[in-house]
Amino acid sequence: MGDFFSNLSLGFGVALSLQNLGLAFLGCLVGTLIGVLPGVGPIATIAMLLPITFGLDPVGALIMLAGIYYGAQYGGSTTAILVNIPGEATSVVTALDGHQMARQGRAGVALGIAAIGSFFAGTVATLVIAALGAPLTGLALVFGPTEYFSLMVMGLVFAVVLARGSILKAIAMILVGVLLSTVGTDLETGEERMTFGLPFLADGIDFAVLAMGIFGIAEIMRNLDHTEHRDVVRQAIGRLLPNKDDFRQSYKPVLRGTFIGAILGILPGNGAVLGPFASYTLEKKLAKDPRRFGRGAIEGVAGPESANNAGAQTSFIPLLTLGIPPNAVMALMVGAMTIHGIIPGPQVMTKNPTLFWGMIASMWVGNLMLLIINLPLVGMWVRLLKVPYRLMFPAILMFCAIGIYSINSLPTDVMFIGLFGFVGYVLIKFGFEPAPMLLGFVLGKLMEENLRRALIISRGSMETFIERPISAGLLAVAAILLVIALLPSIRKGRDEVFTE
Amino acid sequence: MSVLHEGSEPSRHRGPVRAPQSLAGGLLLIALAALALWLTRDLDQGTLNAMGPAMLPRWLAIGVGLSGLALLAAAFLKNGDLLERWSLRGPVFVIGAIVAFALTIRGYSFGSFGIPGLGLLVAGPLAIILGGFATPEARLRDLVVLALSLTPFCMVLFGDLLNLPIPVFPQALTGLFPADWSQKAVLRACAAIMAVAAVVVFLATRNRRRGPIDVADHSGRI
Numbered sequence: 087m088g089d090f091f092s093n094l095s096l097g098f099g100v101a102l103s104l105q106n107l108g109l110a111f112l113g114c115l116v117g118t119l120i121g122v123l124p125g126v127g128p129i130a131t132i133a134m135l136l137p138i139t140f141g142l143d144p145v146g147a148l149i150m151l152a153g154i155y156y157g158a159q160y161g162g163s164t165t166a167i168l169v170n171i172p173g174e175a176t177s178v179v180t181a182l183d184g185h186q187m188a189r190q191g192r193a194g195v196a197l198g199i200a201a202i203g204s205f206f207a208g209t210v211a212t213l214v215i216a217a218l219g220a221p222l223t224g225l226a227l228v229f230g231p232t233e234y235f236s237l238m239v240m241g242l243v244f245a246v247v248l249a250r251g252s253i254l255k256a257i258a259m260i261l262v263g264v265l266l267s268t269v270g271t272d273l274e275t276g277e278e279r280m281t282f283g284l285p286f287l288a289d290g291i292d293f294a295v296l297a298m299g300i301f302g303i304a305e306i307m308r309n310l311d312h313t314e315h316r317d318v319v320r321q322a323i324g325r326l327l328p329n330k331d332d333f334r335q336s337y338k339p340v341l342r343g344t345f346i347g348a349i350l351g352i353l354p355g356n357g358a359v360l361g362p363f364a365s366y367t368l369e370k371k372l373a374k375d376p377r378r379f380g381r382g383a384i385e386g387v388a389g390p391e392s393a394n395n396a397g398a399q400t401s402f403i404p405l406l407t408l409g410i411p412p413n414a415v416m417a418l419m420v421g422a423m424t425i426h427g428i429i430p431g432p433q434v435m436t437k438n439p440t441l442f443w444g445m446i447a448s449m450w451v452g453n454l455m456l457l458i459i460n461l462p463l464v465g466m467w468v469r470l471l472k473v474p475y476r477l478m479f480p481a482i483l484m485f486c487a488i489g490i491y492s493i494n495s496l497p498t499d500v501m502f503i504g505l506f507g508f509v510g511y512v513l514i515k516f517g518f519e520p521a522p523m524l525l526g527f528v529l530g531k532l533m534e535e536n537l538r539r540a541l542i543i544s545r546g547s548m549e550t551f552i553e554r555p556i557s558a559g560l561l562a563v564a565a566i567l568l569v570i571a572l573l574p575s576i577r578k579g580r581d582e583v584f585t586e
Numbered sequence: 587m588s589v590l591h592e593g594s595e596p597s598r599h600r601g602p603v604r605a606p607q608s609l610a611g612g613l614l615l616i617a618l619a620a621l622a623l624w625l626t627r628d629l630d631q632g633t634l635n636a637m638g639p640a641m642l643p644r645w646l647a648i649g650v651g652l653s654g655l656a657l658l659a660a661a662f663l664k665n666g667d668l669l670e671r672w673s674l675r676g677p678v679f680v681i682g683a684i685v686a687f688a689l690t691i692r693g694y695s696f697g698s699f700g701i702p703g704l705g706l707l708v709a710g711p712l713a714i715i716l717g718g719f720a721t722p723e724a725r726l727r728d729l730v731v732l733a734l735s736l737t738p739f740c741m742v743l744f745g746d747l748l749n750l751p752i753p754v755f756p757q758a759l760t761g762l763f764p765a766d767w768s769q770k771a772v773l774r775a776c777a778a779i780m781a782v783a784a785v786v787v788f789l790a791t792r793n794r795r796r797g798p799i800d801v802a803d804h805s806g807r808i
Contacts (some may be wrong), residue, residue, distance in 0.1 A: 137750060140750065141750075254653060255653075257653055258654070258657070261649045261653065265647060268643045279625075303684070310676035310720055476718065477728060479717070483713055483714070484717070484736065487683075487688075488706070488744060495692075495751055495752075497688040498688070501684065504685060517608075518611060546633060546634035548634065
């Protein structure tokens with residue numbers, strides 16, 4: 087317990103320095119600014135804004151990136167409530183009741199409760215991370231290559247089960263992602279694999295390039311196919327602070343949402359995406375009058391938004407303790423950390439405690455910033471939402487190009503975002519979801535490395551994965567999950583959860 | 587590409603294909619797997635004890651190919667989604683804009699033929715204006731104003747404030763300014779000129795464009 091407080095105070099000492107406070111503020115502000123644009127999710131936002139953190143020291147850069155992430159998340163909710171265009175999967179649920187509230191002239195209250203719920207959830211999640219960080223890091227030291235490999239297999243199975251649409255397609259996407267990660271020089275033998283003899287492919291495909299192409303450029307192409315229909319709320323935003331009644335109705339959903347979101351967020355393989363759905367379904371089940379849901383029930387905003395934010399934060403846990411990114415956003419964080427010379431994993435906490443605890447403390451600071459920034463600035467976001475897409479997307483396009491060029495100063499990188507953008511567009515059109523592919527890509531290199539090591543240790547025996555108890559347990563969980571997901575009755579339920 | 591167009595339209599009448607989207611997806615995966623297998627054909631697979639460079643890619647490619655085959659089979663057995671409608675205009679202009687940016691930002695040479703490095707000053711507006719035409723609703727005047735105002739903003743933000751190593755203007759341009767001006771000074775001067783140009787274009791074309799639109803609007807309402 088003493089450790090817990092001394093660690094947190096070390097963290098706050100770092101996060102509350104004037105420079106880092108400023109960076110957290112700036113990160114939240116620009117994150118919200120870009121994230122609020124319809125059709126730009128957190129992944130594209132982070133990829134686009136990555137270069138502006140290059141000049142900073144690692145601690146400052148990560149604090150700013152975390153701020154950008156929360157800002158983008160909150161910006162997505164704002165768009166969902168005001169325009170009914172959810173920027174990403176997790177804010178789909180917010181759009182259901184949030185937009186209805188906005189149409190009833192209660193947009194301010196919806197935004198207010200979303201911010202307050204998120205802040206509460208963020209506070210709890212920060213404490214959870216601080217409490218679990220040290221013990222889980224200890225766990226990581228027990229893990230050998232065999233266990234790491236099995237854990238990543240389990241994470242990928244999670245991602246398959248949680249992906250929308252056909253399971254077969256999700257599996258195919260994961261395999262393609264891992265396959266893409268093997269492009270480039272083989273680390274063990276030094277031989278080039280699938281590079282077409284091109285020198286810029288020798289180091290492999292750059293993650294930021296792939297992510298920007300698939301989530302930034304492909305999204306633009308897809309949005310252009312749909313004739314624009316933007317339903318910006320015309321009613322007044324109304325007062326922002328919820329009144330006593332609103333609070334009475336929403337404090338329990340906030341508590342439950344925080345709990346659900348925090349637990350699901352820890353799971354590897356993008357568990358966080360399930361939080362808002364689970365919270366919404368639970369609130370609807372518990373409500374005295376479930377018919378109010380979908381017609382502007384404040385519980386339908388308070389619960390899922392809290393779950394969303396709690397999950398967004400606890401998904402840092404697998405990354406910071408085990409070095410395994412659980413979703414695409416965290417994968418971008420890995421990329422950002424590597425650029426600043428930090429390899430995420432259990433050693434970060436021991437070798438670099440100011441960075442580790444400073445970042446955790448800055449998560450709380452970031453949440454507070456969001457509350458302070460967003461409520462007074464709502465009017466500005468509304469105005470931004472009225473910019474027509476035909477002017478917005480060329481600007482996004484140029485920012486993407488500048489952003490990706492400045493990472494490596496390579497014009498070929500810029501061309502590759504065009505190529506991957508087109509690939510992503512084709513995949514979307516064929517009904518494949520690109521997110522699992524990106525996760526497969528991120529975990530691919532780590533998986534191959536650990537697989538090789540595990541097999542060298544076991545002298546080429548595959549049985550090592552079931553002989554070692556932890557590894558066997560993880561693989562068993564993965565197998566059970568996959569079987570359950572394939573059962574017809576569960577599959578129907580899963581489809582319902584996602585279409586609701 | 588051609589497969590898509592064949593598969594998309596007549597699917598409703600032609601019996602065997604019941605899920606064109608799965609058919610196309612399956613073919614794509616099989617093609618990808620075949621490409622990966624072909625590319626790794628000369629590499630050593632090694633043994634489980636000492637994995638060679640080709641071991642993992644080859645098995646992954648086989649996995650991708652099998653998923654593709656399963657999707658292909660499903661396309662004939664189960665009813666599924668039709669292919670969505672697509673347009674070529676969006677991807678063509680968006681990719682065109684990206685390639686134009688990539689070619690002009692630092693210059694590029696294809697053997698004897700070369701493009702000089704023109705920097706953000708040219709690459710930025712090129713990307714915005716070319717990319718802007720990806721939508722049929724594009725208006726040249728709006729795009730020009732956007733390009734002339736966003737580019738100086740980015741030049742100052744990335745080149746001046748953040749000091750990113752991004753070429754901002756063609757080297758030839760320094761000759762136009764007094765010799766003792768620093769790179770930063772030239773950058774700021776260029777940005778200022780562009781910003782002024784944006785305002786001028788905006789003001790000069792405002793009335794002319796508004797007139798006819800207003801008329802159309804009124805006549806539409808009556």
